Amino acid sequence: MTGLLDGRRILVTGALGGIGAALIRSIEAEGGEVVGIDRPEVVARDGAHTVHGVDLTAEGATTRVHDLCRALGGIDGLVNNAGIEHRAALSEHTDDDWSRVMAVNLDVPFRLSRDLADLLAAGSDATIVNICSIAVTGFAGQVAYDASKGGLQTLTRSLAVELGPRGIRANAICPGFIDTPMLDTGDLRGLAAKVARGLPLRRLGTPDDIGHAVVWLLSDRSRYITGQSLYVDGGMIRS
Template sequence: MERLKDKVAVITGAGSGIGRSAAELMSREGARVVVADHNTRGAEETAALVEAAGGRALPVTVDVTDEDSVAAMVAAAVGEYGALHVLCNHVGGTDPRKDLDLLRMDMDEFDRAVALNVRSTLLGTRHAVPHMIRAGGGSVINTASVAALVGDVLQTSYGAVKAAVVSLTKSVAVQYGPRNIRCNAIAPGAVMTPALENNLPEDVVEALKKGNALPRLGTPEDIGHTMVFLASDESRYLTGQLLVVDGGMTMQSSAAPGRRAMLP
């Protein structure tokens, strides 16, 4: 299939996990991809995987919190491929050792979270939009989180900054919809990325599984396929929306896992 034929896609955080999956899947659908990451080796490895499968990929090292670096990333994409149609603002996260409850959270970590999640999304979009206008339109895909939708006992910063990403998504959709630019966000639930596996104990992972309506946690491919859909013309009438891709984590009653155990 070539759902993204002739499209150029920039994907940040593509050196591993969900970003890597998105790069591979978009390439498989015909896109020429820019694999952007602060980890040069990771970006190069993803690009090699894409090209080994017959696609075209340009690895770019980027600091998504630095405007000059982001501008250079976008310029590299347009310089290599001549246009830009899709931007995935995927970089984000916080340090769970510092992003605690309100009274114990590290304020320097909060500032870092704002830069890594909100500033990065704003900068990427700010520099991509003019090229999308020249191309006749485009799709901006932001990675939010279910943390933007619910309260938690920890990760105060993470929930706040991801909620800001959702708000920014809606503003961009309204401001540039008349120029045929769509902007949507994805709220992943628990996804088995290297970051999750390295930071969560096994008992917490099992508890997350029990909290899902589906009998498993997500995979990077689950989110990558959603990104492909939002990048494609199949979603051409969808903008300003938050797609919750969480296996049913946030939609079910907190009592559901216990009641399920009561069923024959």
């Protein structure tokens, strides 16, 4: 029995987080080969997975990632999943807070998409999937995060237009409240439970819900879809 991603090589950033681990499971279950990237300190603590430790915000990071992908003979997909959040009132967001969130959530996907485009274009039906968020709609207390994800959504559209003629599709996944350790920061888990009770599907999402959606966008089942944002949110955003 063949998988949706048989023989396809996929780069996944933020590979050891709750969603990242699900991405690896889902991709490998469909026959894909994963090049996982996460922060060196996270990789050092993990020890159970074969993931490369790279600080993607550091100078020369994309060159190192490019070399890892070339060693595989190229890549067929890029999943920009790495992201950080900063929760505070607007008045308490410092310039450093803003810059740090933008560096990880927006600058890194831009650089990886730019610097890996030639490798992606060398294959067939190459795909970029950016992990955005329902935060693109805007929430109180997380202005930097919301702006970074909104920027990533727009970057996705621009990539679709510019890279489409080279055979590269670009789409975004916008997760809703997903049951990961990130919900254990501050009051997020209580807020998520309250939101879930009012959703059409009446539950939080799971990391595997995101993994399955990403696999579909990486596969040729979605080969005529580009420049789109898929909300995987239990029905929270309905327009």
